[in-house]
Amino acid sequence: MENVNPEQSEEPGEPQPPERGTPVGRRVLLGTIGLGALGVVAAPSLQRALEGFLGAAADKDPTGLTGLLPNGGGFRYYSVASSVPHKNATNYRLTVDGLVDRPKTYTLDDLRALPQTKLVKDVQCVTGWRVPDTPFEGVRLSRLLDAAGVRAKAGAVRFTCFDGTYTESLTLDQARRSDILVALRMQNKDIGHAHGGPVRLYVAPMYFYKSAKWLSGIHVTEKVEPGYWEHLGYDVDAWVGRSNGRDDDPTS
Ligand SMILES: Nc1nc2c(c(=O)[nH]1)N[C@H]1C(S)=C(S)[C@@H](COP(=O)(O)O)O[C@H]1N2
Numbered sequence: 001m002e003n004v005n006p007e008q009s010e011e012p013g014e015p016q017p018p019e020r021g022t023p024v025g026r027r028v029l030l031g032t033i034g035l036g037a038l039g040v041v042a043a044p045s046l047q048r049a050l051e052g053f054l055g056a057a058a059d060k061d062p063t064g065l066t067g068l069l070p071n072g073g074g075f076r077y078y079s080v081a082s083s084v085p086h087k088n089a090t091n092y093r094l095t096v097d098g099l100v101d102r103p104k105t106y107t108l109d110d111l112r113a114l115p116q117t118k119l120v121k122d123v124q125c126v127t128g129w130r131v132p133d134t135p136f137e138g139v140r141l142s143r144l145l146d147a148a149g150v151r152a153k154a155g156a157v158r159f160t161c162f163d164g165t166y167t168e169s170l171t172l173d174q175a176r177r178s179d180i181l182v183a184l185r186m187q188n189k190d191i192g193h194a195h196g197g198p199v200r201l202y203v204a205p206m207y208f209y210k211s212a213k214w215l216s217g218i219h220v221t222e223k224v225e226p227g228y229w230e231h232l233g234y235d236v237d238a239w240v241g242r243s244n245g246r247d248d249d250p251t252s
């Protein structure tokens with residue numbers, strides 16, 4: 001794999017991609033604003049300057065979507081897909097399949113009927129922004145895996161999303177942790193479309209890119225299949241503060 005500096009490949013969300021459904025990276029944005037590959041060899045200070053510049057560009061918010069977020073101060077809207085269908089209790093489905101004895105498809109009401117777990121922890125994006133003490137509620141991922149009957153040769157879980165593009169992955173050991181949720185609520189309300197609703201993954205101990213939005217599939221696999229950002233150089237083991245991400249604030 002190409003050794004991509006995470007700061008060049010991270011978080012395209014805000015700029016409007018040129019074609020519908022085409023994922024667009026921050027490197028592409030760099031290209032379109034005329035900086036080319038400059039950032040790849042940038043020293044940390046220049047790195048920060050570039051981040052500031054990109055931040056300013058993003059703040060212009062060509063999509064207008066950030067304005068729809070209920071919590072303007074904190075979360076930033078991210079999507080690698082330019083348009084994502086809206087799903088609700090009528091048409092939402094979550095499939096659990098792969099190396100399991102009992103594959104199953106859940107409706108939103110099915111998920112709501114299962115025991116709910118609430119976690120209140122800091123949300124930490126790999127680029128530095130953090131939202132402290134954010135409540136998430138949902139069904140423990142481990143519960144859905146147990147219900148499906150994970151087979152002995154399984155070693156990992158791959159997540160797919162109804163944006164048609166984003167994927168994530170965890171080792172099976174990670175997936176069985178009690179602080180990983182198939183989340184239905186965030187900030188004490190049902191998860192809205194912008195935040196990946198009606199159902200997103202919430203991987204509390206890891207950087208927020210692990211928390212796949214618009215979750216539609218949980219596939220039990222033999223080995224880890226790197227997810228979207230992992231293909232671009234990010235760690236699968238994205239422990240906050242202990243991976244190739246960063247837990248400091250880049251503006252400081
Ligand atoms: N499907 C999907 N899930 C995703 C992403 C994405 O682009 N698509 N971005 C990830 C990243 S990098 C972050 S920081 C968070 C952002 O979540 P938010 O939009 O609710 O702030 O979602 C993560 N999950």
Ligand SMILES: [Mo]
Nearest residue numbers: 125126208209
């Ligand atoms: Mo992120």
